[in-house]
Amino acid sequence: MFKATIDAELFKDAVDIVSVLVDESIFSTDEEVIISKAVEPANAAMVILEMKKNAFDIYESDSHELGIDLKRLSTVLDMAQRGDMVELELEDHKLKIVMGGLRYHLSLLDPSTIRKIPKVPQIQLPAKVVVDGSTIQRAIKAASTVGSYVALGVEDESFYIETEGDTDKLRFVLGKDELIDLQGDDVRSLFSLDYLRSITRSRAFGRGIVTLEIGIDYPIKISFSFADDKIRALYIVAPRVEAV
C-alpha cells in the first residue's frame, strides 16, 4: 500500500531535484521515508533525494519500489496550480495522481529496466562551504558562458569558482564574511560544467542555503534541504583531472 498527500509545489520541487540529472528513477518507499537515488549515464554524477514522512500531509506506505518516468510525472505536475494538493496512490501497478479535479494514472516502469545505482562513494572531504544557493547558481551560470569546466576551491579563507575558456577567464571569489560558513583546508577540484549547470538549475537550489564539500581532485558533495529539513537533496559529482 502507498498513499500520500502533499503540496503540489513542494512535490514538484522534490521531483525536479532528480529530474535535472536523469529521466527515470526508482522511488523507494517505506513507512518513514521516500528515497530516490539515481546516477546519470556516464556514472559521473549522482543524486539522492530524501522525503520524510512529515513532509506529507497524509502518508501511509509499505515498502515499494516505484519506477518513475520523471518526464511524464513532471508533465502531469506542471498542470497543478499554486495551492493545489496532490494525492498519490498506488493502484493496480499504476500511480494514481489526483489534483484539483484531475485524475491521472501514471504507468510505472519495471524497476529492473532502470539503470543500476553503483554504491554511494563513502568519502570524507576536507573543506566545507555554506553559502546561498542563488549565489552559486549565478556564478555557475556565468562560468558556463566562458568555458566547459570549472574549478571550485578554498584558498586564504575564501571560496572561489574559476574557469578558463578559449579566450576568456572568469574568477568569482567570496570571502569568509560573505559566506555563511567556511571550514577546513585549502582545496581545489575541477568539474564539468554540464553537471553543475544541471544541478544548480533545479527549482529548489536557488531558494535555500547550500553546503558544498570539496577535496583536492576529489568528488564534490552538494547538499541542501527545504520544507524545514523534511526534504533533503544530496548530489555527488566526480571531478575532472587535468590530463591531456
Next chain:
Amino acid sequence: MKRCVICKGRGFCGRERCPILERFYVIKSLSIGDSIFGATPPSFLVGHRFYPKVYTGVLIPPEVFGEGAILFDAPDKWISMSIQDVVEYRSRLVRSNIRTHVRHVDISPMQECALSSKPLDTEAWFEKPPKLEVRFDDTLMPVGPSGNLKKLVVADNPVVPKKVDKTVSDYDLNAEKAVIELYEHGIQKEYITRLLSAGLLGIRRRLVPTRWAITATEDMVGRELIKRILDFETIDCFELFHGERFGNHFEILLIPAHYSYEIVEIWMKNTLWSSDGCVIWDGERTKPKRYSQLGGGYYAARISVLEHLYNRRRQASIFIVREVYPSYWAPLGSWVISKTVDEAMKGMPEKFDNFEDAVAKMETRLETPKHKWLKKNIIHGVLSQRTLLDY
C-alpha cells in the same frame, strides 16, 4: 567558404540552385521517349523543395528488369565501385514525378513500389519526355533524369516481408517505435527509410522528404542503440580503425570511457565544398542535441560505430576524423560515410594503451597536422572525467 561546407547544397545562400552542384548538371546521352518500361529496384524519392507540396516519384531504369535492377539502388555493392560507375548507374535511373501535399499519403501505386522488398516491373508515361540531367546531394544518392508523370502502372505484385506488412498496417504504433521494431527485426535501414519516406509508418502519416527520412531513421535507431550501450561495460584499451573509399579517409578511435561521440570533418584544399580547405566538427554526450551542423554524415558515421559497439555489447567514447580529398569529386550521398565506416569497423583494430600513441598513429595516415583536429574538444573532457566508480 566554411558556409558552403556546412550547407552542402541545401540552399542557405538563397540561390535557387547551388553553383557548386550546378557544375555536375551534365549528362550522358540517354534517349528517353514519353514512356519507359523497367523494374524499379525499388527506389522511391520524396523531394524536400517546396515542402509541404513536394515532388514525389518512383525511380525506374528503362529496359532493365529483374535482379539486374537492384544494382541501381545498392550502396552495399557500390562501395567497391568508382564514383564514375555510381554516377552512371544513377544517371540511367529515371524519376517519374507527381507533385503532392505531404499529408496526402494515398499515392498508390507509388506506395506499392516503396513497400516492396524486391524489384517491381513498372511502366510510366510522362507528360513530355524527361529532362536529361543528374542531380547531386550530400545526403541523397545522385538522381537522374526526371519527368512529370501522366500514368504509372505496376505490372508486378509487391513482395512484402510479414513483419513489414504488420508494421505498416498498424496505425496505433508511432513512427519511432515502428522504425525500431523493424530495425530489431533485421530489416535493412534503407528499406525502413523508404517506408518512412513513403508515409507508411506511424500514427499521423505523411510523406517525408527522403533526405530527412534517412537522417531520421539513423538518428532514431542511433539513439536507441546509445540507450542500450550505456549499460554495457567499457572496452579495455584504445582501439583504432581506419578506412578509405571515394576519397574519404576515416580514422575511428574508440576510447575506453563512457559513451560520447565526436567527429571532425576536414575538407582538404580544392575539394567539393571548399577551395581553400576547411575543418568543422561536432559532437555529443548522452543527451540528444539539435540537428548537427555536419548534416546527414554526422548520423551516418555514428550509426555505423554504434552498431559495431552494440554487436560487441561494449561501450566506448567515439572519436572520428574524416578527411575528404579532391578525388571525392561528386557528392554521392551519406551512404558513402556509413558504408565506409561499416567497412572500417570490420577490420582488426590497432590497440594502444594510451591516447597519445593512438593519436600519433592517426597522424601518420592523415594529411592534416593534429593541432588542426585535436583542439579543445569533447574527448578532452572524456579523458579527464573521473567516474564515481573510481572512489
